[in-house]
Amino acid sequence: MTQRHRVLQVGLGPIGIEMARRAARRPNLAVVGAVDIDPKLEGKLLKDVVTGAEVEGHVVTSLEQAVARFRPDVALVTTVSDLARAVPTCVPLLRAGVHVVSTCEEMAFPFLTHPGLCKELDEAGKSGKAACVGTGINPGFVLDFLPAALSGPMDRVRLVRAYRVVDAAKRRGPLQQKVGAGLTPEEFAAKVRGGGFGHRGFMESLHLLCSAFHVDPTGCSTFIRPVISPKEVKTDFVHVMPGQVAGIHQGAQDATGRIVLDLQMYVGADQPHDRIELTGEPNIAVQVEGGYHGDVATCAISLNAIDSVRRASPGLRSMLDLPTVHAWMS
Amino acid sequence: MTQRHRVLQVGLGPIGIEMARRAARRPNLAVVGAVDIDPKLEGKLLKDVVTGAEVEGHVVTSLEQAVARFRPDVALVTTVSDLARAVPTCVPLLRAGVHVVSTCEEMAFPFLTHPGLCKELDEAGKSGKAACVGTGINPGFVLDFLPAALSGPMDRVRLVRAYRVVDAAKRRGPLQQKVGAGLTPEEFAAKVRGGGFGHRGFMESLHLLCSAFHVDPTGCSTFIRPVISPKEVKTDFVHVMPGQVAGIHQGAQDATGRIVLDLQMYVGADQPHDRIELTGEPNIAVQVEGGYHGDVATCAISLNAIDSVRRASPGLRSMLDLPTVHAWMS
Numbered sequence: 001m002t003q004r005h006r007v008l009q010v011g012l013g014p015i016g017i018e019m020a021r022r023a024a025r026r027p028n029l030a031v032v033g034a035v036d037i038d039p040k041l042e043g044k045l046l047k048d049v050v051t052g053a054e055v056e057g058h059v060v061t062s063l064e065q066a067v068a069r070f071r072p073d074v075a076l077v078t079t080v081s082d083l084a085r086a087v088p089t090c091v092p093l094l095r096a097g098v099h100v101v102s103t104c105e106e107m108a109f110p111f112l113t114h115p116g117l118c119k120e121l122d123e124a125g126k127s128g129k130a131a132c133v134g135t136g137i138n139p140g141f142v143l144d145f146l147p148a149a150l151s152g153p154m155d156r157v158r159l160v161r162a163y164r165v166v167d168a169a170k171r172r173g174p175l176q177q178k179v180g181a182g183l184t185p186e187e188f189a190a191k192v193r194g195g196g197f198g199h200r201g202f203m204e205s206l207h208l209l210c211s212a213f214h215v216d217p218t219g220c221s222t223f224i225r226p227v228i229s230p231k232e233v234k235t236d237f238v239h240v241m242p243g244q245v246a247g248i249h250q251g252a253q254d255a256t257g258r259i260v261l262d263l264q265m266y267v268g269a270d271q272p273h274d275r276i277e278l279t280g281e282p283n284i285a286v287q288v289e290g291g292y293h294g295d296v297a298t299c300a301i302s303l304n305a306i307d308s309v310r311r312a313s314p315g316l317r318s319m320l321d322l323p324t325v326h327a328w329m330s
Numbered sequence: 331m332t333q334r335h336r337v338l339q340v341g342l343g344p345i346g347i348e349m350a351r352r353a354a355r356r357p358n359l360a361v362v363g364a365v366d367i368d369p370k371l372e373g374k375l376l377k378d379v380v381t382g383a384e385v386e387g388h389v390v391t392s393l394e395q396a397v398a399r400f401r402p403d404v405a406l407v408t409t410v411s412d413l414a415r416a417v418p419t420c421v422p423l424l425r426a427g428v429h430v431v432s433t434c435e436e437m438a439f440p441f442l443t444h445p446g447l448c449k450e451l452d453e454a455g456k457s458g459k460a461a462c463v464g465t466g467i468n469p470g471f472v473l474d475f476l477p478a479a480l481s482g483p484m485d486r487v488r489l490v491r492a493y494r495v496v497d498a499a500k501r502r503g504p505l506q507q508k509v510g511a512g513l514t515p516e517e518f519a520a521k522v523r524g525g526g527f528g529h530r531g532f533m534e535s536l537h538l539l540c541s542a543f544h545v546d547p548t549g550c551s552t553f554i555r556p557v558i559s560p561k562e563v564k565t566d567f568v569h570v571m572p573g574q575v576a577g578i579h580q581g582a583q584d585a586t587g588r589i590v591l592d593l594q595m596y597v598g599a600d601q602p603h604d605r606i607e608l609t610g611e612p613n614i615a616v617q618v619e620g621g622y623h624g625d626v627a628t629c630a631i632s633l634n635a636i637d638s639v640r641r642a643s644p645g646l647r648s649m650l651d652l653p654t655v656h657a658w659m660s
Contacts, residue, residue: 022485137483149479151657152634153467153627155352158659213659258659280657282626285619293612297483300611304482311651320654321641327481327610329488329543329588 005306008072008098009034009050010089011079012041012059014174015103017050019076019299024053026303027330033057033070063089067096074306077102081200083110087117090132094124099309100132101302105201107134108144109208109318112217122315131312135305135319137297138164139201142274142288143261144208145319150286151278157213159279160259166291167269168247173237175294179247180226181267182238188226188245198224199263202252209259212320219255224248233268240267301325335636338402338428339364339380340419341409342371342389344504345433347380349406349629354383356633357660363387363400393419397426404636407432411530413440417447420462424454429639430462431632435531437464438474439538439648442547452645461642465635465649467627468494469531472604472618473591474538475649480616481608487543489609490589496621497599498577503567505624509577510556511597512568518556518575528554529593532582539589542650549585554578563598570597631655 007029009020016034023029033056034046041049041059049059060066075093080086083106090100111118125132134140143162151157168176180188180197191197202222210217229246233239240246247266253259274288308322319325337359339350346364353359363386364376371379371389379389390396405423410416413436420430441448455462464470473492481487498506510518510527521527532552540547559576563569570576577596583589604618638652649655 141483145482145654148656149654152475152655153471153622153631154657155626155630155633156660157657212656215659278657281630282623284622287617287619289615289617292483292614296485296612300485301483303485320656322653324475324479324650324652324654325482326478326542326650327484327487327608329545330486 004030006030006032006073008070008075010075010077012036016078020050021053022299023303024055031055034059035063035066072098074099081105083107083114083117091124094130095128097128097130099130101305102134103136104134105139108139108204112207118316125315129314131309131314131317133309133317135301137292137294139205144205147276148212150276155281157278157280161277162261163275164263165269165272166265167272168265169235169267176237179265180245181247182240183245198248199250206252215254222252224250227266235267334360336360336362336403338400338405340405340407342366346408350380351383352629353633354385361385364389365393365396402428404429411435413437413444413447421454424460425458427458427460429460431635432464433466434464435469438469438534442537448646455645459644461639461644461647463639463647465631467622467624469535474535477606478542480606485611487608487610491607492591493605494593495599495602496595497602498595499565499597506567509595510575511577512570513575528578529580536582545584552582554580557596565597
């Protein structure tokens with residue numbers, strides 16, 4: 001038995017609760033407490049929030065108090081998607097020597113977009129001798145780590161194509177809503193114009209791959225458009241008529257089109273899968289049958305990353321810097 | 331442009347020559363000299379041995395002389411499959427601060443089988459502040475690193491199945507010979523009884539996965555048997571009649587059968603592929619269409635590993651410990 005890591009859960013939204021529940025089942029982890037900004041949760045026993053799990057400690061609203069009281073080794077930060085909003089949470093943790101694994105999408109590879117914030121995180125990590133990484137299934141694995149790792153036995157890479165097709169009908173309700181299922185094309189367009197709509201993390205995935213493969217990241221671009229349903233689709237949460245929006249089609253590529261990332265998430269997708277095509281010497285085509293399951297995967301990879309983060313050099317790291325993240329048998 | 335690594339090629343067999351040739355094409359590597367035990371090569375210009383490549387320096391038989399004269403950052407050691415015979419080569423390199431990437435099959439994960447030799451390598455690396463890793467396509471990637479890396483987004487792994495089917499007819503002549511193509515079943519059986527026959531590295535791959543997944547490695551076993559050809563197969567090197575041996579079928583598993591590795595290498599294999607099946611939460615099935623090409627891949631992954639080895643902590647490392655090995659665009 002290796003060392004049991006003391007885990008602090010920061011953020012008790014749906015993903016945070018699920019994360020803590022799954023963490024509690026791991027033989028190498030002990031959930032010792034949680035932090036949430038909701039004053040209604042202050043002082044509650046964590047086991048009353050994360051039901052059906054063996055979790056110790058309680059919920060506090062103060063990060064400083066949590067660190068002092070629960071003495072965590074690692075914090076799981078599942079609060080926000082924006083790096084700027086995650087940094088004030090992560091910096092004091094890192095300074096106090098608490099390693100950070102976060103599902104913050106912008107933390108997956110922020111070195112090009114937010115150099116100043118990266119410096120803050122990196123310095124905090126180095127001063128506290130703690131490492132910090134942003135991970136998840138996407139960004140964090142399918143459209144960034146995986147194409148890079150699969151290129152390991154290639155002598156040269158010329159083109160990278162990574163595709164992910166998700167049947168949103170098999171995912172939770174909020175996700176179906178998030179991808180716009182059931183909207184009219186006009187409503188979808190209005191949401192896009194409004195901003196903040198759609199899947200986060202494309203630029204981060206693309207930047208990680210540009211950095212790994214030494215491709216100029218200048219002029220990287222993204223797109224978002226609706227997948228229009230050709231058929232009627234009913235799920236437990238939405239009812240989509242032909243001609244309505246079934247979900248989103250998003251993507252990103254570098255200026256020369258050498259790296260292309262492509263995601264379709266919609267209700268009624270017939271053949272969900274992840275697919276990586278690497279052109280070079282030799283060519284490699286890899287199919288993940290059915291694709292990685294998003295919700296389970298994001299919690300799982302974060303928990304699996306704990307062991308790797310604790311072995312990484314201090315500071316802000318990416319998934320490519322860490323000792324390989326992998327699961328356990330139990 | 332990142333730092334250009336000065337590369338010493340140690341061993342000028344077919345793989346070593348191919349390695350140096352491919353290294354010379356890399357913008358981040360400079361081949362500065364070579365070592366080989368063959369006294370006929372002593373003093374030869376390396377470019378006369380590794381033809382058609384921009385390589386500097388010459389060939390010497392003395393490792394110490396090579397280190398002093400060529401001042402390498404990294405040595406590519408492609409000499410032997412046995413760890414015991416590789417250690418006397420690697421220890422002085424590591425002590426002198428030269429990082430080592432080796433195709434020595436037993437170095438892929440020697441921690442359980444050769445703890446004493448591992449200690450020697452590890453201490454030499456730590457004293458010289460250099461890291462050492464054994465890699466290749468198999469062992470090194472398909473049947474060990476890859477199943478572990480693909481498990482990253484899984485909450486639990488219960489069973490691991492890794493299959494590799496190689497069409498030996500598409501590989502070089504020595505490999506077709508190595509797998510026994512064209513032998514009678516009786517000749518094949520005699521070779522097996524004679525020992526030292528077949529593909530090396532199964533135990534190392536299995537031990538890496540046992541270690542990653544926390545499976546008891548006691549009672550791990552391997553098997554080797556012939557693939558009998560149902561048809562006539564002619565290649566440039568062998569002519570196999572129905573009923574003769576087309577190649578080998580080898581495998582390994584832990585005592586409980588939770589991890590099963592399976593390799594078939596034979597002439598006339600219809601659908602070469604690599605396939606990883608991970609049972610757990612969720613299940614994952616990944617197919618590498620056509621499979622990774624062995625010869626290119628072993629050179630490529632070794633060269634790609636250089637950058638990761640230089641960033642690793644000193645001592646003896648495995649592929650799972652390193653920052654992820656990946657290719658470059660160039």
